[in-house]
Amino acid sequence: MSTTFLIVGAGxxxxxxxxxxxxxxxxxxxxxxxxxxxxxxxxxxxSKKFLHGELAxxxxxxxHRPFYDEHRVELRLGSKAVRLDRAAHTVExxxxxRLTYDRALLCLGARARPLPCAxxxxxxxxxxxxxxxxxxxxxxxxxGASAVIIGGGYIGLExxxxxxxxxxEATVLEMADRVMARVxxxxxxxxxxxxxxxxGVRLSCxxxxxxxxxxxxxxxxxxxxxxxLAADLVIAGVGAVPITxxxxxxxxxxxxxxVVDEYCRTSDPSIFAAGDCVNHxxxxxxxxxxxxxxxxxxxxxxxxxxxxxxxxxxxxxxxWFWSDQYEHKLLIVGLRGDRDERVxxxxxxxxxxxxxxxxxxELTAVxxxxxxxxxxxxxxxxxxxxxxxxxxxxxxxxxxxDAVI
Numbered sequence: 001m002s003t004t005f006l007i008v009g010a011g012x013x014x015x016x017x018x019x020x021x022x023x024x025x026x027x028x029x030x031x032x033x034x035x036x037x038x039x040x041x042x043x044x045x046x047s048k049k050f051l052h053g054e055l056a057x058x059x060x061x062x063x064h065r066p067f068y069d070e071h072r073v074e075l076r077l078g079s080k081a082v083r084l085d086r087a088a089h090t091v092e093x094x095x096x097x098r099l100t101y102d103r104a105l106l107c108l109g110a111r112a113r114p115l116p117c118a119x120x121x122x123x124x125x126x127x128x129x130x131x132x133x134x135x136x137x138x139x140x141x142x143x144g145a146s147a148v149i150i151g152g153g154y155i156g157l158e159x160x161x162x163x164x165x166x167x168x169e170a171t172v173l174e175m176a177d178r179v180m181a182r183v184x185x186x187x188x189x190x191x192x193x194x195x196x197x198x199x200g201v202r203l204s205c206x207x208x209x210x211x212x213x214x215x216x217x218x219x220x221x222x223x224x225x226x227x228x229l230a231a232d233l234v235i236a237g238v239g240a241v242p243i244t245x246x247x248x249x250x251x252x253x254x255x256x257x258x259v260v261d262e263y264c265r266t267s268d269p270s271i272f273a274a275g276d277c278v279n280h281x282x283x284x285x286x287x288x289x290x291x292x293x294x295x296x297x298x299x300x301x302x303x304x305x306x307x308x309x310x311x312x313x314x315x316x317x318x319x320w321f322w323s324d325q326y327e328h329k330l331l332i333v334g335l336r337g338d339r340d341e342r343v344x345x346x347x348x349x350x351x352x353x354x355x356x357x358x359x360x361x362e363l364t365a366v367x368x369x370x371x372x373x374x375x376x377x378x379x380x381x382x383x384x385x386x387x388x389x390x391x392x393x394x395x396x397x398x399x400x401x402d403a404v405i
Contacts, residue, residue, distance in 0.1 A: 003028035005308060006091060006099055008081045008246070009107030010034025012043060012294055013275035013301035015062045017105055020305035022071045030073050031099055033091070037078040038131060039065065044294055046134040047158040048324050052165050053138070060131065084250035086268050103270050103308045106247060106258060107301060110240035110276040110292060115150060119212030125234045128155055137235065143167030145232040148221045150209050152179035154323045156237030157192060161325050163235075164199045171202040171229055173221070178205055183321075185355040188330065188367050191348045195326055240292055242277040255279055257290040262314045264304035272308055274300040283316040284383075285335055285364075293319050318382050320375075331375040334365030334382045343388075345374065346396040353396070354378075361387040361405065374400055 005021060007014045010032055018032060018040075034040065041060035049055035068075055076093060083092040090098045112127035114120060126137045137159075141147075147163045149156045152174030163170040172179070178189040179196075193203055208224035212234060221229045242257040253259040253267040257279030264272045264280065275297040279290045296319050303315040320333040336357040346353030352371035356378075357364045363386050366378035377400040381388075392403035 003102045004031065004100060005029070006031045006033070006101035006104045007107060008033045008091060008104065009109055009275070009277075010036065010040045010075075010077060011107060011109045011275065011297070012040065012062075013107035013109075013297040013304075014105075015040035016298045016301040017107065017274065017305040018068075018071070018073055019063075020302045021308070022073075024306065024309055026309060028102075030071070031076065031101075032068075032073055033076040033079055033081050033093065033099070035078070035080045036130060036132075039063065039068070039075075039077070041131060043129075044322075046131065047128050047155055047162070050131075051128075051134055051138055051141075051159070051162045057131070081246055084246050084271075086250050086252075086271070089270065101270075103272070105301075105304055105308060106266070106271065106273040106277065107275045107297075108243040108246065108258075108273075108277040110242050112236065113239040113241050115209070115212070115236045115238060117209055117211050119214060119218065120236070122212055122214045122218045123216060124214070124218035124232065125212060125236060127236050128159060129240070137233075140233045141166040141168060145169070146230055147171070147233050147235060148173065148229050148231040149235045149237060150221070151237035151239070152176070152203070152205070153182070153237055153239065154180070154321075156235065157196065157325055158323060159235045159237060160196060160201050161199070164201060170200070171204065172196070173207045173209055173223065173229075174203070174205045175208055176205060179203065183332070184330070184367050185342055185344075187344055187348055187353075187355055188369060191353075191369055192325060192328070192330070195328055199326055240276065242279075242290060244277060247273070247277075262316070263307045263312065264300060264315055265307065272304040274304040280315060282335075283314065284318060285337075289319075289335065291319050293321055295320050318379065320379065328370055329372075331368045331372065332365065333368075333375060333378050334363070336365040340364055341390065343390050343394050345394055345400075346371070356388070356393055358388060358390060358393075361390075363388050377401055 039061045080094040146169045149172045160170045211222045213220040244254045247258045248254045258273040276292045299317045306313045323330045340357035343356040354374040355367040368375040387405045388403040
């Protein structure tokens, strides 16, 4: 009897798992379930080139329909998995169909965190996670309109850049004392804040939104200090929440994501998980983490697929992230900790620069702004647990590798 592998979630992780399984010789029945009707597609361009109108929708899919036909992938798109029965090895879809599996892979992703205020459901309030979200938002990006962006993280700032590209008035409201405070150094925050101001974006930090006003459609955003900002549209970029409902209701271990071991295996040995929905151990950093990262989704899905085939491969990648804002590119590799020493490499006023993080001399993370060379060097140095001389590392005239002790 043919073995059946079932992949729930048709995003970046699900697409990569399909590719890996067939490349590695899996010849059994392969089913891909996806809640959206589209073939698996790239997500990062949604807030970047696609939102700007520089990338056509036809270029978003990883693979087109002939690939899935050729590789005998049964597609259940536009179908939500509503129940996972571990004892029966079945997944029930919203339309009532029950799919039986020998091994399953959950690539459920994450959903946009809802705004915790009145008026969040008014027409004209947008989030940005799917192609439908991006299309709905892009239709509203018309010159002269007023956009209020709630959240000064990656999505919020990339959305603000798109608004200015189309000639909208843009205001970013951030609860923290600086933009991207959770993910970058004060120097990098300051650089991008200045870049946005130079392009006409109004930034307001230490600002709490208490409500969104409007009858049928958004009209204004009200802040904690009483400020009322007129708005033709609102973009919410306040983070994401891992989708774990299916796993939790089936009794799988869940804790800020679906809990897996170093082999991407859940608390049920026949069920694996990968991507934004997963809480996994990082052998390199010695702690459990959950990553919202394209690279992690791809690499973790590869590992999970190999382990579904019985290969016993440990997932231990150094994560990396990026953001495009105007003409600037931010590249981050590694994870900083709570007690890292911070080293500024280069002058933010004079072009490319980087922030380095060292713990007991070991390089743990790098934030590179318009500096691909430092970023590429850092990937190798972090993976190799290189220790650096902070004084030499701060010298932009030296190659980063020359600072290794």
